[in-house]
C-alpha cells in the first residue's frame with residue numbers, strides 16, 4: 218500500500234473523502250416548531266437519528282445575519298489581532314487545535330461562556346461592542362429555540378412538569394457554551410478527492426446543541442450504526458439540533474447522542490454558530506424515572522454534570538466518552 222503524506226498546508230490534520238451528491242442526507246427529519254405535531258416529530262427524530270432540522274422557529278433572519286456579518290468581520294482581522302483574543306481555553310479564540318488533547322481541524326473559532334441569556338461578563342472576548350451586541354441578540358433567540366425544543370420533547374415523552382428538561386438549561390448556574398466556528402476553504406486539496414477535516418467526529422457532551430450555519434455545507438452525521446456518514450444539506454434559515462450525551466443518559470439510551478463531524482469545503486468558507494445547552498454543574502445525570510419501563514434498569518452508573526464534563530475534557534474528540542459510565 219502506498220501511503221501519501223498530507224500536503225504541507227494540512228499537515229497534522231486528518232483527511233476525509235470529499236463528499237459527493239450521493240452522500241447527501243435527503244431524509245433529514247424536519248420539525249415545524251409552530252405545528253401541533255412538533256412534539257411527536259421531535260421524539261421520533263431523536264430516537265431514529267438524534268438529529269433534526271427546525272423550521273418555523275420564529276427567529277428573525279436579521280438576528281442571524283447580523284451575528285454572521287460580525288463574525289465574518291472578526292475572522293477577517295489579521296492573525297496577530299485574532300491571537301490577542303486567545304487562547305481558547307477556557308474561553309477565547311483558537312485556531313486548528315481543538316481541546317487540549319491533540320485534536321486538530323481546519324478551522325478557527327471562538328469558544329464563549331454564556332451566563333443566563335447572554336455572553337458572560339467574565340468572558341471579555343470578543344471585545345468589539347457591535348459583535349458582542351449581535352451575539353447577545355442571537356444567543357437570546359437561539360436559547361429560546363432550545364427551550365421550546367426541550368419543552369416539546371418533554372411533552373412528546375409525556376414528562377411533567379412541562380419544563381422537566383428545559384429547566385436544566387435555564388436554571389441559575391446552567392452550564393451553557395457558545396461556539397463560533399469558521400472553516401476557511403482549503404483549495405490546496407481541490408480535485409484530489411479528499412478534504413481536510415474541519416471538526417473531527419464526536420458527540421456533544423451536553424443535553425442539546427442548536428446549530429446554524431451560513432449556506433456552506435460540511436456538516437455530516439453518522440447514521441445509527443456509525444458505519445455510514447451522510448452530508449446534511451445546509452440551510453441558513455433553519456436550525457439543526459443534536460442530542461447530546463447527557464440527554465442520551467436521561468432517556469436511558471432511548472435518544473441517541475449523534476456522532477457528527479465537519480468536512481472542509483475546497484472553495485467556500487463555512488461559518489457556524491452552536492449553542493450548547495448544559496445543566497448546572499451539580500445536576501445529577503441519570504435516567505428520568507418516568508422514562509424507565511417496569512423493571513428497566515439504568516444503563517449508566519450515576520454521575521453529576523461536573524464529573525462528566527471533567528472526564529469528557531480529558532478525552533480525545535472521537536472517543537466514546539459515555540463508555541466509562543456504562544454499567545458493565
Ligand code: GA4
Pocket residue numbers: 315316317318320328394396419420421422423493529530531532533534
Ligand atoms: C464537543 C462539543 C463542544 O464543541 C465543546 C467541545 C470541547 C472543546 O472544544 O473544548 C471538547 C469536545 C466538545 C468534547 C471532548 C473534549 C472537549 C474538545 C475535546 C477534545 C466545547 C464541548 O463541550 O465538548
